[in-house]
Amino acid sequence: MLRRRRIEVPDVLLKPGRPRWREHLGPAVVILVGVLVVVLVGVAAMVSRSSGHADAGPVVGAVNDPTAEQVPIPLPSPSISTSPAPINAITIEQGAVPDTVDLSNEGTIDWVHWGEDGIYSLERDAKGGFAILEGTPSAPRQRHTLSPQRFTWTGGTPAAGNEGTTSGVRTCGAGNGFTLTAPATTEPSKLRLYLGVSGGQGLLKLKLTTGGLITGGETVTSRLVGAGSSLTTARYSISYRATRPGKISIEWITEKTSGSGCGGVALEAASLS
Numbered sequence: 636m637l638r639r640r641r642i643e644v645p646d647v648l649l650k651p652g653r654p655r656w657r658e659h660l661g662p663a664v665v666i667l668v669g670v671l672v673v674v675l676v677g678v679a680a681m682v683s684r685s686s687g688h689a690d691a692g693p694v695v696g697a698v699n700d701p702t703a704e705q706v707p708i709p710l711p712s713p714s715i716s717t718s719p720a721p722i723n724a725i726t727i728e729q730g731a732v733p734d735t736v737d738l739s740n741e742g743t744i745d746w747v748h749w750g751e752d753g754i755y756s757l758e759r760d761a762k763g764g765f766a767i768l769e770g771t772p773s774a775p776r777q778r779h780t781l782s783p784q785r786f787t788w789t790g791g792t793p794a795a796g797n798e799g800t801t802s803g804v805r806t807c808g809a810g811n812g813f814t815l816t817a818p819a820t821t822e823p824s825k826l827r828l829y830l831g832v833s834g835g836q837g838l839l840k841l842k843l844t845t846g847g848l849i850t851g852g853e854t855v856t857s858r859l860v861g862a863g864s865s866l867t868t869a870r871y872s873i874s875y876r877a878t879r880p881g882k883i884s885i886e887w888i889t890e891k892t893s894g895s896g897c898g899g900v901a902l903e904a905a906s907l908s
Contacts, residue, residue, distance in 0.1 A: 720823030720874040725841050725855045725883070728872045732829060735799060738788040741827065742906030745817075748786055749902050750778045750804040751794060761792040767826075767905050770814030779805045779901060781866035782831065786904050803831065803903035812837070812888035813902045819843055819877040826875070827906045830887055831868040832861035834898030838890040839871060845881030864896055868903070 720726070738746040738760075745763030750756060754776050757769070785799035806812055817826050830837065841855040861867030875883055892898030 720825070720876040722876050723843065723845075723878055724875065725843055726874040727839075727841065727855055727857055728874075729857060729859075730870050730872065732784045732868045732870045735785050735787060736829065736904065738786055738904055738906055739790050741908065743908040744824075746788065746904070746906040748788065748791075748797075748800070748802075748904045750802045751797065751800055754778050754804065758788070758791050758794045758797070760788075761790055761795075763907075766818055766907055768816050770816070773806075773811060775807050775811065777805050777807070777897070779803055779866070781805075781833070781901070782868060782903055783866065784829075784868060786829070803901050805831070805833070805897075805899055805901035806889065807892075807897035807899040809835075809889050809891050812886065812900050815885040815887075815905065816882050817885075817905075817907055819845065819875060819881040819883050821877060821879065823874065823876045824883075825908045826873040826883065827908075828871040828873065828885065828887075829868065829904040830859065830871060831866045831901035831903060832859050832889075832899070833864055833866045833901065834861065834894050834896050835892035835900070836860045836890045837900040838886075838888050840886040840888070841873065841883060843875055843877060843881065843883050845877050845879050858890065862893065866901060868901075 738748060742760060742763070745766035746760045747763075747767045747769075748758040749769075751758050755772060759765070759767070780801045780803075782801040782803055785801055787797055787799050789796045791797070804813075815828075817824070828839075830839070837859045839857045839859070842849055857871065859867065859869050873883070887900050887902060889899040
């Protein structure tokens with residue numbers, strides 16, 4: 636007869652007791668230590684970064700007083716403002732003539748000076764390709780040396796250069812004057828005219844044409860008055876641009892005279908760039 640063997644279970648497993656927290660304490664401590672390590676590493680990184688900024692100087696964008704080396708040197712403003720060249724229109728600006736005008740430096744496309752060697756003499760850029768042209772001369776026409784400013788040039792023809800001349804040509808009587816033309820292209824152009832008047836009033840008229848059609852709207856005009864026998868001068872800076880090749884036409888006419896002398900307009904120089 637077989638005898639059954641009794642299996643004994645320890646009392647600790649049979650008794651319902653309080654949670655055995657000691658068994659979970661070890662893993663909890665390990666997790667807590669890991670979290671603390673991560674936090675301490677982040678704090679150390681922030682402290683290091685803050686310390687680095689403290690030595691890096693001012694933040695970008697901060698306003699500081701400039702040193703002597705940083706203070707910009709002011710540049711002189713031109714006597715004539717440079718307005719953008721309009722399309723199929725003309726912008727004209729009148730200003731004083733500088734004491735000395737270097738035509739070869741100013742006229743990158745072409746330049747012209749009148750009257751150095753005689754009534755009909757014309758000194759021009761040897762490489763300008765005759766871009767600036769004068770119309771048929773009309774009487775009366777005289778040479779003068781009345782300009783209060785001087786004109787210089789190099790690379791010219793027939794006079795290769797000049798260190799400073801006050802010459803030009805002039806006319807007398809209402810209705811008399813000069814006509815000029817210069818090319819108009821799709822690129823912006825700047826034409827500078829050096830004009831004068833004595834004992835009267837001069838009228839400047841400008842118009843832009845392409846293909847024989849007036850494309851600049853109404854003729855642009857400007858007036859210059861010169862009293863007495865001295866020569867009153869001005870520089871006209873003319874900006875223009877066309878939608879297709881054409882030309883700009885200039886008339887510089889004695890509108891009226893004053894006094895009994897030879898009142899009229901004078902023509903000295905022109906440059907195109």
